[in-house]
Amino acid sequence: MIGKSKKQPTVLVCGASGGLGTVLARTLQDKGMVVRGTMRDPSKSTTPDIDMLAMNVMDEQSVTDCLAAAKEAMGGVDVVVNCVNEMVLGSVEETSRQELARVYDINVLGLASIAKASVPIMRAQGHGLIISMSSLGGLLAVPFLSAYTSSKFALEAFSEALYHEVKADSIDVAIMQPVAMHMDRADVGDHLKIAADASETSTTQAIVRMMAKDTRESKLTPEKVSLAIYDVIKSKKRKLKYPLDRARVLGKVKRIAPQSLINKMIDGLVRDAQKAS
Numbered sequence: 001m002i003g004k005s006k007k008q009p010t011v012l013v014c015g016a017s018g019g020l021g022t023v024l025a026r027t028l029q030d031k032g033m034v035v036r037g038t039m040r041d042p043s044k045s046t047t048p049d050i051d052m053l054a055m056n057v058m059d060e061q062s063v064t065d066c067l068a069a070a071k072e073a074m075g076g077v078d079v080v081v082n083c084v085n086e087m088v089l090g091s092v093e094e095t096s097r098q099e100l101a102r103v104y105d106i107n108v109l110g111l112a113s114i115a116k117a118s119v120p121i122m123r124a125q126g127h128g129l130i131i132s133m134s135s136l137g138g139l140l141a142v143p144f145l146s147a148y149t150s151s152k153f154a155l156e157a158f159s160e161a162l163y164h165e166v167k168a169d170s171i172d173v174a175i176m177q178p179v180a181m182h183m184d185r186a187d188v189g190d191h192l193k194i195a196a197d198a199s200e201t202s203t204t205q206a207i208v209r210m211m212a213k214d215t216r217e218s219k220l221t222p223e224k225v226s227l228a229i230y231d232v233i234k235s236k237k238r239k240l241k242y243p244l245d246r247a248r249v250l251g252k253v254k255r256i257a258p259q260s261l262i263n264k265m266i267d268g269l270v271r272d273a274q275k276a277s
Helices: 021-028 060-074 097-123 145-170 202-219 222-235 248-257 257-274
Strands: 012-015 036-037 052-054 079-082 128-133 171-177 239-244
Touching: 012 021, 012 060, 021 036, 021 202, 021 222, 052 060, 052 097, 060 097, 079 097, 097 128, 097 145, 097 171, 128 145, 128 222, 145 171, 171 222, 202 257, 239 248
Parallel strands: 012 036, 012 079, 036 052, 079 128, 128 171, 171 239
Antiparallel strands: none
16 A cells, blocks of 8 residues: 555656557656656756656666666656566577567566566565566467566566565555557557568568457557556555456456367467468
8 A cells, every 4th residue: 555644656657669658657646646757867858847767677676777767866766667678579499599589588587677676665665566567478479479478477476476476565566458459659669579580471571460360450559458447556455456448358258268278278369460461
């Protein structure tokens, strides 16, 4: 539970230079919360309305220094939201060790560094909330997204273990599970990187086109996800996991359906992507 002595929580949004992180930081500020965002080089910020701190999640000392700076700037760190994310699409054969390692460095080890630096601050102040951004990929292992989905599975396992470790210290952990969000951006870019060894005629390319289409047509927006996160922050009784949109249905199906049905569903997804291309 957030400390009762403060009118509004202090929030550090990790990865606020674009996408969901930017929208979230603005949303929470508009709601009256004290917010700081992070990016690797704040001097390159294009969001002057968001106060930025330097953080590189691949550098543990940078993360530790950022949390200390956030504590000093805001007088405490009630909430940390990790929006830093890396996605590489490709089959196991197409994905290089370097590409896989980068996904894990950012999505898993980055979260670990943020949590490790956050917990002592939150324990000392007697409360806190750490929010991990997972996705549909944390619920279902999707072919040609082995690097990304396995990193989200690891993120969820890490966050769940952390939840049990720190709940006695009045520190909550919450996992958000959104599906693809509709944003005004190019179909393929930082949010949909393709493995360097994926050929133009590979199934990976068909999956990328299908995901780009799903993103364009998605009814879930960063604004909706940000409001869902706001509700979690304000909640007095929190859950561990928050599936959003289609993830709610998939989560239930995954729990009760036999593996044979899951296999058919995934096979159909791949066939549909190949046919569409």
